[in-house]
Amino acid sequence: MDSMLIFTAAGDRVQVLTQLCTDPDRIRHCTSFPVELRRAIEDVMDRPITWVDARRDRGPQFWVFAPAVFDGERASASMAWWDRGAFTFGCRGGADLAFRRIRGAWSAVEGTAWTGCADGA
Secondary structure, eight states: GGGGGGOOOOOOOOOEEEEEEHHHTEEEEEEOOHHHHHHHHHOOOSEEEEEEEEEESSSSEEEEEEEEEEEEEEEEEEEEEOOOOTTTEEEEEEEEEEEEETTTEEEEEEEEEEEEEEEEE
């Protein structure tokens, strides 16, 4: 589910936080990123990943994932990202996906994505 949030074109290395955060936009309420999920993300990525404990200001684009939330026949996943310099005048964004169990398999049924850039970016 988290891997479906990744819809960027192939490119440079990215930084991914080594924790899952229930509030990825603000990088709050975080716990360890399971090794199995790390491997799954690496398997679907079209670019190299640097796993980091904190955002490096001079590093590549930075991604934070939330844990998938399951509620019976529904589930959701989300993530946030920051470009280089996003805390000064770069761009940042995120995505949310909702899933439903259809004929025994999880299927994406709706989603939203957002991007914002400060003046001058």
